[in-house]
Structures are given as structure tokens and as C-alpha cells.
Amino acid sequence: MTESIIEVILACLVILLLIFGTFFIFSATIGVIRFPDIFTRLHAATKASTLGIAGILIGAFIFLYARHDIVSGKLILGIIFTLLTAPVSAHMIGRAAHMSEVKPWSRDGIVRDEYEEAKRVEKK
Numbered sequence: 001m002t003e004s005i006i007e008v009i010l011a012c013l014v015i016l017l018l019i020f021g022t023f024f025i026f027s028a029t030i031g032v033i034r035f036p037d038i039f040t041r042l043h044a045a046t047k048a049s050t051l052g053i054a055g056i057l058i059g060a061f062i063f064l065y066a067r068h069d070i071v072s073g074k075l076i077l078g079i080i081f082t083l084l085t086a087p088v089s090a091h092m093i094g095r096a097a098h099m100s101e102v103k104p105w106s107r108d109g110i111v112r113d114e115y116e117e118a119k120r121v122e123k124k
Helices: 005-034 038-068 073-099 114-123
Strands: none
Touching: 005 038, 038 073
16 A cells, blocks of 8 residues: 555545535535525525535645646636625526516415515615
């Protein structure tokens, strides 16, 4: 066995990060398919997929650094870009849906729009 203990730990860390990322991307996919309205689908699509993509890219970064001594700026930029743009895009899509008067799903059929209530109170 020629591998050092550090290499084994890094390999296990890469495997765990890839599994972590795959799990979150898979759960995001199921959430987008199963959730009933735009707002809950946005939640699934942005929160879980951002964690999943970050996990996979961090795993790839550690693998490249440990095995090939490559520090990949593209992977770092991909992580930063995803972490910055996914929440902003979800906010803008959610805001556009709210402005288009798309009502959130409710189990009992009573929809309470707290954002609209806050805007009315602010105008007074």
C-alpha cells in the first residue's frame, strides 16, 4: 500500500462531497417535479441545486489539487458565480411571479399574502 493516510482521507472527502452534491441535485429535481407552485419549486431549484453544484465543484477542486497539483481557478469561479447568481435569480423570478399576481399554493385554500399586506401598511 503506497498511498499515505492523507491521500486516503482526501479521496474519502472527494467521494463524500460528490455523493453530497449528487444527493442535493437529485432532491432538487424531485422538488421541482413534485412541488405544487412556482414559489416552492423555486425554493427547491435554488437552495438544493446550489448546495449540490457547490459540493460537486468543491469535490472536483480537491481532487485536482490532491492528485495533479492543479489549482483550478475556473472551478473556484464556478462556485462563486453559482453562489451569487442562484439566489438573485430566484428572487427576481419570485418577484416577477408575485407582480403577475400568481397566488401561492395553500393546503386549505386560504392564501395569505404577507408581502402585499406589508406594502399596504407601508403606503399608509
